[in-house]
Amino acid sequence: MLAAVLGRELRLASRRPADALGGLLFFVLVGSLFPLALGPDANLLQQIAPGVMWVAALLAVLLGQHRLFEGDWADGSLEQWLLAPQPLPLLVLAKVAAHWLLGVAPLLLVAPLLGWQYGLDGAVIAVLLASLALGTPSLYLLAALGAALTLGLRGQLLLVLVVLPLSIPVLIFGSHAVAQAQQGLSAAPALNLLGAFLCLALLAGPWAIGAALRLALE
Structure with missing residues (x-):
């Protein structure tokens, strides 16, 4: 069942490539506009690079x-999930994992190119990729929780209001890890905190999302 959910999400994304690549295009545009707007000041670009890259990834x-x-919800698949013998949190986790693979894999491929625009060296870019790999799953789980809580409501503003406060720790630790690497310091403490937040999100996130979906269907 988990493999079926994962395969279904991948097939749906392949039929709608614009939805899957929309986040990547937004990430590239936001990351590329700041160097164009601020000019060729290398020191300034390196200082703002961690915050800009992580805010672009969050958005x-x-x-x-x-x-x-x-x-x-519209075609009745969620009701079938509730009746399935597999636990609802595992099905939710499979769906979120599929969307994370589709959204983050291209983003990780493009992130080094954007890092070079800001004058980041190879070691800093490696830390940036590690922080994105650890932090973005937590962001996807938080976004899925917001989507479940606002299911059936129109507009995206409520989702943003729910998710943004919860994503602040990931944003802080992710950008701090890159900033520490830029200064020649160890990024391990910030990366460890991102990993701890990811463990917490994996343990509690699917259960919270499943509970929100049950409430939405009642």
């Missing part, structure tokens, strides 16, 4: 996530 994750469960 790219939130883009379109309010529709995460709308299709399943």
Whole structure:
């Protein structure tokens, strides 16, 4: 069942490539506009690079996530999930994992190119990729929770209001890890905190999302 959910999400994304690549395009545009607007000041670009890259990644994750469960809710798939013998949190985790793979894999491929625009060296870019790999799953789980809580409501503003306060720790630790690497310091403490937040999100997130979906269907 888990493999079927994962395969279904991948097939749906292949039929709608614009939805899957919309976040990537937004990430590239936001990351590329700052060097063009601020000019060739290398020191300034290096100072703002961690914050800009992580804010762009957060906004790219939130883009379109309010529709995460709308299709399943409209065609009755969510009701079948409740009747399935598999636990609902595991099915939710499979769906979120599929969307994370589709959204973050291209983002990780493009992130080094954007890092070079800001004058980041190879070691700093490696830390940036590690922080994105650890932090973005938590952001996807938080976005899925917001999508479940706002299921059936129109507009994306409520989702943003729910998710943004919860995503502040990930944003802080992710950008701090890159900033520490830029200064020649160890980024391990910030990366460890991102990993701890990810463990917490994996343990509690699917259960909270499942409970929100049950409430939406009642």
